[in-house]
Amino acid sequence: MKNKDRKIKRLLAGPYIIWSAGFIIIPLLMIFYYGLTDKDRHFTFHNIARITTPENLKALGLALLLSIISTAICLILAYPLCMVLSNLGVNQSSFIVLIFILPMWMNSLLRTLAWQNLLERNGIINIILGFLHLPPLEIINTPYAIVLGMVYDFLPFMVLPIYNVLSKIDSDIIAAARDLGANSVQTFLRIILPLSVPGIISGVTMVFVPALTTFVISDLLGGSKILLIGNVIEQEFKQGSNWHSGSGMSLVLMIFIIFSMALIAKYDKDGEGTAF
Amino acid sequence: MSNKLIDIVNVSKSYGENLVLNNLNLYIRENEFLTLLGPSGCGKTTLLRILGGFESPNTGKVIFDGKDITELAPNKRQLNTVFQKYALFPNMTIAENIAFGLKIKGKSKGYIEDKIRYALKLVNLDGFEERMPDSLSGGQQQRIAIARAIVNEPKVLLLDEPLGALDLKLRQDMQYELIRLKNELGITFVYVTHDQEEALTMSDTIVVMNQGNIQQIGTPEDIYNEPQNAFVADFIGESNIFSAIMVEDKLVKIQGVKFPCVDTGFGKNKPVDAVIRPEDVDLVKPKKGLMEGIVTSLIFKGVHYEMDVMANGYEWLVHSTDMFPVGTQVGIRVDPFDIQIMKKPKSEDAEAVTIEE
Numbered sequence: 118m119k120n121k122d123r124k125i126k127r128l129l130a131g132p133y134i135i136w137s138a139g140f141i142i143i144p145l146l147m148i149f150y151y152g153l154t155d156k157d158r159h160f161t162f163h164n165i166a167r168i169t170t171p172e173n174l175k176a177l178g179l180a181l182l183l184s185i186i187s188t189a190i191c192l193i194l195a196y197p198l199c200m201v202l203s204n205l206g207v208n209q210s211s212f213i214v215l216i217f218i219l220p221m222w223m224n225s226l227l228r229t230l231a232w233q234n235l236l237e238r239n240g241i242i243n244i245i246l247g248f249l250h251l252p253p254l255e256i257i258n259t260p261y262a263i264v265l266g267m268v269y270d271f272l273p274f275m276v277l278p279i280y281n282v283l284s285k286i287d288s289d290i291i292a293a294a295r296d297l298g299a300n301s302v303q304t305f306l307r308i309i310l311p312l313s314v315p316g317i318i319s320g321v322t323m324v325f326v327p328a329l330t331t332f333v334i335s336d337l338l339g340g341s342k343i344l345l346i347g348n349v350i351e352q353e354f355k356q357g358s359n360w361h362s363g364s365g366m367s368l369v370l371m372i373f374i375i376f377s378m379a380l381i382a383k384y385d386k387d388g389e390g391t392a393f
Numbered sequence: 394m395s396n397k398l399i400d401i402v403n404v405s406k407s408y409g410e411n412l413v414l415n416n417l418n419l420y421i422r423e424n425e426f427l428t429l430l431g432p433s434g435c436g437k438t439t440l441l442r443i444l445g446g447f448e449s450p451n452t453g454k455v456i457f458d459g460k461d462i463t464e465l466a467p468n469k470r471q472l473n474t475v476f477q478k479y480a481l482f483p484n485m486t487i488a489e490n491i492a493f494g495l496k497i498k499g500k501s502k503g504y505i506e507d508k509i510r511y512a513l514k515l516v517n518l519d520g521f522e523e524r525m526p527d528s529l530s531g532g533q534q535q536r537i538a539i540a541r542a543i544v545n546e547p548k549v550l551l552l553d554e555p556l557g558a559l560d561l562k563l564r565q566d567m568q569y570e571l572i573r574l575k576n577e578l579g580i581t582f583v584y585v586t587h588d589q590e591e592a593l594t595m596s597d598t599i600v601v602m603n604q605g606n607i608q609q610i611g612t613p614e615d616i617y618n619e620p621q622n623a624f625v626a627d628f629i630g631e632s633n634i635f636s637a638i639m640v641e642d643k644l645v646k647i648q649g650v651k652f653p654c655v656d657t658g659f660g661k662n663k664p665v666d667a668v669i670r671p672e673d674v675d676l677v678k679p680k681k682g683l684m685e686g687i688v689t690s691l692i693f694k695g696v697h698y699e700m701d702v703m704a705n706g707y708e709w710l711v712h713s714t715d716m717f718p719v720g721t722q723v724g725i726r727v728d729p730f731d732i733q734i735m736k737k738p739k740s741e742d743a744e745a746v747t748i749e750e
Contacts (some may be wrong), residue, residue, distance in 0.1 A: 289480035292447050295467040296474045297545065298492035307493075311484045 151364035164365025173349055173366065180345040182374075183260055183335075184328035186269035191275040191324045192317065194268070199276060200309075203283035214280060218273045227272050232266050236338065254375045258340035266334040267324075274323035282316030283309070311372070318384045322377040330370060346370060397549065398423045398581055404453030406439055413439045414450065415605040421549070421583060426575055427591040428584045432628065437585045438553055440602075444583060445474045445551050458548070463502075468497075472549040473542035477557050479534040481526035487537055488522035493663045494545040499713065512540035515574065532563045532657040539574065556591065568594050589629045595616060601625050604742035611721050626668040631707055633674070634745050637667040637734075645734060648705040650684050652727060656734035661691035666745075671712040673731035676702065682724025688717045708738035 155161045167173060198217075202210040235242050236257040245252040256262045286309065294304040332347030337364060339345075348368065353363035399421040406414040414436045421427050429437035442448040443455060444445060446467035455463045462470060473494070479491050488509050495505045496505040513519050516536035526534055535555055540549055552571075556564045572595055575582050586592055592599050601608040601624075609621045620626035623634050638646040642657040647667055659665055679685060686704030693699075698716050702709045704725055717723055739746045 286477065288474045288478060289478060290482060292445075292467070293474070293476060293480040293541075294482070294493070295447075296445060297541065298468045298497040299493075300466075301470055304495060308482060337696075 119247075123158060148364045148367055150159045151360045152368040153365075154374075155361060162364045165368060166208065166339055167362045168366055168369045172287060172344075173346070175345045176349045177346045179260070179343070180329055180347065183263055183267065183345065184325050187264050187271065187328045188275075188321055190264070190268050191272050191286055194272060195275040195320065196317075197312075199280040200282050204284070210280075214276065214371065217276050220269075220274050221254070225334060227268060229266055229334055232262070232269065233337045236265075255336065258342060260339070262338040263335050263343065263345075266338045267328045270334065271324040274327075275320040278319035278323065279313060279316040282313045286312050311322055315384050318381055322381050326374050326377055330367050396423050397421070398425075398458060399583075400456040401440070401444075401455045401456075401489050402456065404440070404443065404450045404455065406436070406443065406448065406450045412603050414443075417453070417605075417607060419600060419607065419610070421581060423548075424579060426572075426582045426584065426595055426597045427729055428586060428596040429602060430589060430592040430598050430599050430628075431584060431608075432587055434604075435602040435604050436605040437587075441474075441551050441553055441583065444549075445472065448468050458714050463546060471545040471547055472551055473545050474551040474553065475535070475538050475542050475555045477554045479526075479531075479538045481534055483526055483539070486522065487518075487524050487526065487528075487529075488528065490537060491544055491735070493541065498545075508544045512544045515543070515577065515694040516540045516570075531559055532567065535559065536570075536620060537565070539571075541581075543574075547580065549583060550578075552585055553585045555584075556588075557586075564591070571595060573674045593629070601628065603628070606706060606742045607738070608743060619733055620668060622738055622743040623666045623668070623745035624731070624738070624743050626666075626735065631671050631710060631712075633669045633671065633707075635667045635669075636664055639663045639665045639734060644728070645732060648684070648707055650705070652683060652732060653729045654734060655730050656731040656732070656746065659734060659736070664737055666737060668735065669709075669727055669731060671699070671710040672697070673727060674702075674709055674711045674713075675726040675728070676700075676711060676715065676717055677724040677726055679722045679724050681727040684725040686723050688719050688721045688723060691716065691719050710723060 123207070152164050153160060153162070155163060166179060202213055205213070234240055236254070238253070238255070238257065239241070240257070246253055256265070290308060290312075291304060294308045295301075300308065309377050332345065332351045335343055335345040335348055350363050350366050353359045353366065355365075396421045401417055401419045402420075403413055404417045405412070408633050417436075417440065420576070429440060431437050439448060443450050445463060446462070446469075453463075454461055485493070491509045491512055492505045495508060500508075504545075509522060510519075513521060516539055518533060518536055518540070520535070521529070521533070526537070529537065535558075538555070539550075539670075544590060554570075556567050559567060568591060571582070584592075584595065593616075596613055599613055599616045600612065603624050609616060609625045611619075612630070616625065616629055620629060620632075626632045626634055635647045639656075639659040639662070640646050640651060641661050642659075644665055645652050645653055645654050645656075652667075662710065684704045686702040686709065688700050689703045689708065690701040691698060694712075697712045697714050700711045700713065700717060702711050702723060702725065711723065724726070
């Protein structure tokens with residue numbers, strides 16, 4: 118009887134298994150196949166080695182640099198905010214968290230397009246600055262605009278996991294640290310910060326991975342001059358129609374992503390930091 | 394037990410409209426085991442948090458060893474707290490947890506190691522240094538929490554319902570453990586609980602609180618045998634509480650029947666509350682007592698039988714080692730010194746939760 122129950126329960130996972138096989142596992146295997154073969158279907162590492170051309174290395178380096186900067190900015194913005202939020206009453210804080218995740222309900226493409234309009238040479242920000250007789254802001258089509266777009270798009274992914282871990286820290290634990298003689302700085306460094314590491318790792322990964330692989334933000338806010346690794350891969354697939362080298366470089370990028378995931382698995386054993 | 398160590402002077406605390414502590418005055422002596430006892434919401438935990446420095450009172454002062462510490466931060470106070478849910482640092486080993494306060498104070502490595510060993514021995518958990526808190530049972534975690542507090546050599550240990558989360562057997566063992574610890578350490582314990590049995594077992598002094606007011610301060614014997622108002626009588630132990638008339642000195646009329654008692658000074662024909670503990674009610678043959686009754690229920694409790702006896706429209710609760718089957722006609726007698734007479738409550742907080750008219 119129990120065995121039968123278990124079998125029926127397993128069947129419930131069926132639809133998802135079919136979905137993931139069709140849309141996740143098979144495409145992934147195809148990326149591996151294309152990445153490791155040439156046009157004549159011979160096994161080769163040539164596609165992966167394409168990452169070492171100066172242009173591609175530059176695109177990868179810039180992508181790493183900008184995504185690290187964006188992740189750092191998100192962390193610096195999010196952590197103090199979450200500290201404040203976790204000390205507020207539940208009603209107040211959930212309202213403010215709602216405000217922060219509200220932009221996520223809009224399409225990220227639209228949001229990025231909106232920033233393009235705002236930042237343009239004759240965009241709204243410069244019109245307002247002109248009225249105020251201030252010098253115009255000329256950051257569109259620069260790495261600064263890309264970082265701004267990344268921070269704007271991905272900040273909620275940093276806020277949620279950190280807020281989650283911080284609000285779960287028992288206030289008695291903080292009181293205990295104070296009781297045992299720690300001042301507020303010592304309490305933060307020895308108790309609050311170590312306990313929030315899972316949330317930080319989770320937030321960093323959830324910002325870093327999409328920032329590293331984005332091609333939309335760099336396309337819209339960086340013009341066509343600034344190429345990130347995402348743009349290079351996109352061009353290989355679309356303009357060059359070279360699936361082999363596009364897949365090869367995707368595999369390289371995957372190494373960074375797998376590394377980030379491994380980091381999460383190591384520090385966030387209970388899944389506390391994952392917000393979704 | 395001599396000098397005043399802590400003096401709580403006119404302390405009031407309210408959250409918005411809600412008055413939690415109402416102009417409280419209380420002193421705590423050196424080496425005393427003092428228990429704050431009351432139902433949930435009586436303000437006992439708030440008072441403990443004010444002592445620990447986690448709350449500050451709206452009015453009043455806390456004097457510690459002659460110094461005003463009302464506004465002093467918790468980390469500057471010479472007292473340590475044991476929290477209800479242990480509050481061990483989950484990211485640290487047991488040794489690191491115990492060492493926390495000593496490291497902050499910059500003690501030497503050797504000193505800290507000695508202290509950890511000593512504290513673990515004291516709470517009977519030698520060899521637990523490298524374990525993580527979540528691998529310990531509730532009772533073990535609570536003992537580590539106590540060890541973590543006492544290595545700092547506080548003058549006072551504040552304990553906030555530390556046994557509340559433990560099961561009955563463990564709770565009883567820990568009660569003896571705490572008494573032993575207190576005697577070995579020779580420091581003051583301020584203990585918060587809603588469990589009257591715990592309070593009676595461990596305390597030198599019990600402070601009974603209700604609705605932000607102190608109802609009675611006394612030794613466990615005082616509190617149990619001579620409750621000062623109906624609330625205390627009702628909250629501590631089981632009791633029969635009557636609305637009675639003090640006819641004259643040493644004579645009280647309960648349920649229309651005159652009972653000799655030993656209390657004096659209440660005046661003539663004054664309404665009072667009378668308390669008779671269930672074990673002090675003597676059941677005798679019919680016509681041999683002061684009142685006639687009939688047994689309406691009988692439960693075997695192990696040490697004694699618990700009986701309800703209906704007499705003059707009131708159900709008396711009786712504990713006795715003699716058994717009277719349901720339906721038996723009995724006489725009720727009470728020795729004069731077993732009747733405790735109390736003034737009628739002046740305010741709501743001094744009233745019994747349930748009282749028969």
